């Protein structure tokens with residue numbers, strides 16, 4: 001029962017911070033004496049519904065950093081040997097250092113299952129480091145911020161993918177059955193062959209969250225979608241006590257729906273909800289692949305809505321907008337044009353967001369909403385082959401090449417897609433630092449258009465070409 005995790009990586013990547021996050025200790029707690037053997041070698045840790053032990057390697061490197069690199073290596077090897085799973089941690093903010101590669105070699109040689117944690121992912125400029133981490137050959141880097149507690153749902157999924165459902169959950173759980181086990185394993189499995197364009201997988205449950213201001217109509221929507229009579233399945237084990245998920249299917253497509261404040265509104269006073277809703281929304285967002293932003297069409301686009309949209313995009317999730325209470329609108333065509341214009345203007349970083357008018361109360365538009373969700377999910381999963389990308393690049397270089405900076409023209413060598421969910425591209429170029437943001441935006445817009453990826457975040461990382 002249970003499994004053991006070792007957090008491995010060079011000094012300063014954030015291993016102790018991650019350790020503390022997983023075992024639930026306060027970040028300030030640093031009572032470890034470097035290099036001293038302590039008795040509490042493993043600590044019980046939890047990642048939502050996963051329970052495991054983390055091997056405490058704190059202090060290993062402090063002792064080593066001064067005089068004993070060999071010892072650091074040795075201790076790391078011991079931890080690796082003891083572990084069932086390695087969290088190989090790199091610092092996405094600083095990018096790869098030679099030590100990362102040394103440690104990665106040790107880990108790779110061990111043959112143990114590995115999850116590649118790209119920590120400090122919330123930091124400015126972390127995208128480059130994150131994509132660089134692919135070079136380690138340890139699979140897909142999972143962007144995490146140990147300090148801010150971000151990216152943990154994806155880390156959970158990656159653990160399950162690395163270990164398999166059975167080992168991840170031990171023997172006694174899992175009413176969900178093998179059907180899920182087989183499909184869940186595919187999560188995080190990505191880009192073995194950069195030229196393959198795997199078919200869209202519609203067997204996994206599509207995870208949706210519904211967010212929005214109080215009274216936008218979230219609970220009405222959810223009830224309309226799943227049917228009033230359906231009993232909610234209650235809090236997900238260990239996920240968040242106040243978040244509720246429902247399994248359901250739409251036209252044969254499996255859906256996992258997360259709701260937060262909406263369904264609990266009766267239990268709480270309104271003012272409290274006002275304060276909670278962004279925080280609540282954030283939790284739901286991290287669980288979801290697609291996030292429905294519910295707006296009351298009679299009072300659309302307030303600051304909080306934009307804040308939520310921005311969060312969704314920054315978290316790499318794909319938004320779909322539902323303009324609700326459309327039954328109350330007398331000038332639908334005019335208003336729709338206005339709302340579409342506003343959407344594009346206020347959220348320019350994600351062009352072509354799907355926006356659907358609905359009436360949760362009458363049920364009008366709900367099928368179109370679900371179609372928009374599935375369409376967006378496909379785009380969010382899309383993969384473009386390296387061949388196509390580089391033919392696209394040829395066109396770009398011929399018609400709108402990068403500018404010259406200080407008299408020298410910037411060169412772009414090639415482009416590959418390093419990631420899906422959302423699509424992330426690595427652009428290999430002569431001087432990443434000199435590349436103007438405006439040109440990167442141009443590339444992103446052009447990619448979006450050329451490969452038909454409306455409404456989802458697109459990430460571009462610049463890398464030096466040697």
Ligand code: GDP
Nearest residue numbers: 011012013014015016017120123145146147148
């Ligand atoms: P270790 O040497 O690998 O155990 O790294 P620590 O956990 O001691 O972290 C090294 C430094 O990175 C500390 O200053 C942390 O506050 C910082 N750090 C850890 N995690 C994060 C993160 O997610 N984001 C940012 N920006 N800094 C982090």
Ligand code: GDP
Nearest residue numbers: 214215216217218219220262324325359360361
């Ligand atoms: P939540 O706080 O976002 O969960 O919002 P609710 O689902 O509780 O809805 C808030 C209020 O708006 C309720 O009085 C609903 O009956 C009403 N409402 C929700 N959807 C619609 C709609 O499509 N049309 C109209 N006219 N009222 C709606």
